[in-house]
Amino acid sequence: SPTYPKTRPHCSACNNTNKMPIQAKIGPSILNADLANLAAESQKLLDNGADYLHLDVMDGEFVPNLTFGHPMVKCLRNHIKEAFFETHMMVQNPEQWITPMADAGVNLYTFHVEPVKDVCNVTRQIQEAGMKVGLAIKPGTPVNVIEKYIDVADLVLVMTVEPGFGGQSFMGDMMPKVEWLRTNYPNLDIEVDGGVGPKTIDCCAKAGANWIVSGTAVVGAADQREVISELRNVVKGYLN
Numbered sequence: 539s540p541t542y543p544k545t546r547p548h549c550s551a552c553n554n555t556n557k558m559p560i561q562a563k564i565g566p567s568i569l570n571a572d573l574a575n576l577a578a579e580s581q582k583l584l585d586n587g588a589d590y591l592h593l594d595v596m597d598g599e600f601v602p603n604l605t606f607g608h609p610m611v612k613c614l615r616n617h618i619k620e621a622f623f624e625t626h627m628m629v630q631n632p633e634q635w636i637t638p639m640a641d642a643g644v645n646l647y648t649f650h651v652e653p654v655k656d657v658c659n660v661t662r663q664i665q666e667a668g669m670k671v672g673l674a675i676k677p678g679t680p681v682n683v684i685e686k687y688i689d690v691a692d693l694v695l696v697m698t699v700e701p702g703f704g705g706q707s708f709m710g711d712m713m714p715k716v717e718w719l720r721t722n723y724p725n726l727d728i729e730v731d732g733g734v735g736p737k738t739i740d741c742c743a744k745a746g747a748n749w750i751v752s753g754t755a756v757v758g759a760a761d762q763r764e765v766i767s768e769l770r771n772v773v774k775g776y777l778n
């Protein structure tokens with residue numbers, strides 16, 4: 539298996555050479571959970587070992603589905619004070635929701651670059667609002683589209699299904715994108731999302747993904763703790 543450097547390279551922005559090594563993080567997607575019972579479902583996932591919550595925001599325009607927006611995220615934050623919240627912004631105009639999502643207590647704002655004209659302008663606004671930046675690409679988007687922005691990103695999300703719906707089949711042919719990113723950016727946080735679970739985790743981890751979104755496979759599991767722990771252990775196995 540490939541070995542990855544344990545420390546991040548010299549960071550010119552903060553002059554800090556002692557950054558944390560990359561870690562395995564498991565973030566359940568609550569898309570297919572009981573959304574009418576979101577706080578309890580989320581708390582259960584956290585109690586079962588989730589490292590963060592992956593909140594799928596859809597606007598019915600960028601994707602043919604609707605979920606929820608910042609009012610819901612803000613209510614969830616009132617119930618869950620400590621957890622790390624990522625919003626996966628499947629929206630046509632990600633710039634529009636930066637301030638309300640920051641106000642709702644979001645930690646990581648991951649947006650799709652496909653509809654955005656000035657990606658750097660959006661990343662700058664996210665950082666100024668106090669959130670970390672995630673850059674997401676759909677299955678049809680080549681990885682080189684985001685290459686020039688990686689230095690300003692905290693994480694890159696490689697979609698392994700067509701965004702819009704939970705419960706779809708994992709697209710293994712996205713793994714070359716993950717491998718390319720890991721080879722060229724040994725310390726980058728690389729996230730995969732869509733159809734990831736115990737059956738597909740090895741492929742993702744081997745390619746170099748270290749942030750793992752898993753919806754159906756975790757939420758629907760008889761033993762959530764066991765599945766989360768299994769996913770994390772597989773990723774850890776490739777990091778060490």
Ligand SMILES: O=C(CO)[C@H](O)[C@H](O)COP(=O)(O)O
Pocket residue numbers: 567569570592594626628699700701702703704705706731732733734751752753754755
């Ligand atoms: O962004 C998404 C869909 O657009 C979801 O995060 C993703 O589909 C997770 O659900 P599952 O693990 O069931 O595929």
Ligand SMILES: [Fe+2]
Pocket residue numbers: 567592593594626731751
């Ligand atoms: Fe997602």
